[in-house]
Amino acid sequence: MKKTFCIIISVIIAFSLIISALYASIALFAFNINFYKSEYIKNDTYSVVRMEESDLIGVTEHMIKYLHGGEKDLQIQTTVNDEARGFFSEIELDHMVDVLFILFVIQVLAIISIVCLIVFIPIIALTKSFRLMLKTVLITILSFAGLMLILTAVSAINFDAVFVLFHEIFFNNDKWILNPAVDLLINIVPFQFFVDIALYAAISFLSMLAAVCIACAVTLKLTTPKRRSGIYNKYNAIN
Numbered sequence: 001m002k003k004t005f006c007i008i009i010s011v012i013i014a015f016s017l018i019i020s021a022l023y024a025s026i027a028l029f030a031f032n033i034n035f036y037k038s039e040y041i042k043n044d045t046y047s048v049v050r051m052e053e054s055d056l057i058g059v060t061e062h063m064i065k066y067l068h069g070g071e072k073d074l075q076i077q078t079t080v081n082d083e084a085r086g087f088f089s090e091i092e093l094d095h096m097v098d099v100l101f102i103l104f105v106i107q108v109l110a111i112i113s114i115v116c117l118i119v120f121i122p123i124i125a126l127t128k129s130f131r132l133m134l135k136t137v138l139i140t141i142l143s144f145a146g147l148m149l150i151l152t153a154v155s156a157i158n159f160d161a162v163f164v165l166f167h168e169i170f171f172n173n174d175k176w177i178l179n180p181a182v183d184l185l186i187n188i189v190p191f192q193f194f195v196d197i198a199l200y201a202a203i204s205f206l207s208m209l210a211a212v213c214i215a216c217a218v219t220l221k222l223t224t225p226k227r228r229s230g231i232y233n234k235y236n237a238i239n
Contacts, residue, residue: 006129010136013120016113017137017212018144023110025205029197030103031068036060039193049187050081056188059087066096067103080184092185095175102170131220138216145209152202159195 029035037057040046046053055078065071074096078087088096124133155162167176178186 003129003132006127006133007136009120009123010133011140012116013124013133014137014140014144016116016120018141018209019106019109019113020117021205021208021212023106023113024208025201026103026106028204029200031064033057033061033064035197035200036064036188039196040188042196043190043192045188049184051079055079060188063096067100069100069104069107087184089183089185091175092178092183094173095171095178096185098171098173098175131223134216134220138213138220141209141213141216145206145213148202148206148209152206155198155202159198160191163191163194 040053040056046056049056051059059076059078062071062076063074066074074093075086075088077084079085080087124130124137127133151162180186180190
């Protein structure tokens with residue numbers, strides 16, 4: 001198998017692993033009702049939105065199902081400050097359509113990545129260029145992890161700027177700019193919520209990449225060709 005072809009396949013495998021790990025890290029918290037519950041307690045959300053715990057949890061479970069593709073309509077009737085109403089405003093509904101699309105794209109990329117892994121990983125195992133391909137996977141993931149560490153450091157210094165930049169890049173409107181006095185969504189997932197989910201997802205993501213890198217490094221170590229001793233080589237030369 002040609003060296004260039006091996007490197008291309010290895011890079012595809014590396015980015016497939018990266019995308020799969022990214023989606024898993026996001027899903028681990030974005031679709032986890034227990035994470036929302038802990039954030040609600042931490043941020044005193046029930047008092048802020050003037051809702052009973054059972055009502056807000058019901059809204060949150062409905063929202064998670066919507067983001068996961070299990071609900072067609074995000075709007076849900078609930079009780080806020082002892083008044084029956086739809087939870088989401090029009091601008092929130094429009095914004096969440098954009099969020100749903102981004103999550104859908106990430107899901108599709110994750111599925112494609114998993115298919116690529118199923119198809120290409122056996123090639124690494126069977127080819128004579130096994131070590132070359134494994135090294136390329138390792139180098140690619142380490143390089144990407146380095147960039148992620150830099151981004152994490154920048155976010156730690158000024159998460160507000162990174163947050164705004166992210167929305168300006170991935171949203172082509174200003175419907176993500178919500179009013180806490182009117183819109184309830186920004187009150188149940190305030191700025192601190194995004195700080196926490198970004199931090200936890202980044203830690204999970206980098207941990208997954210670290211595990212892959214360790215597995216690659218250990219495999220390379222175990223498959224290193226043993227060098228014959230100098231005495232053995234001299235003996236062969238004489239005979």
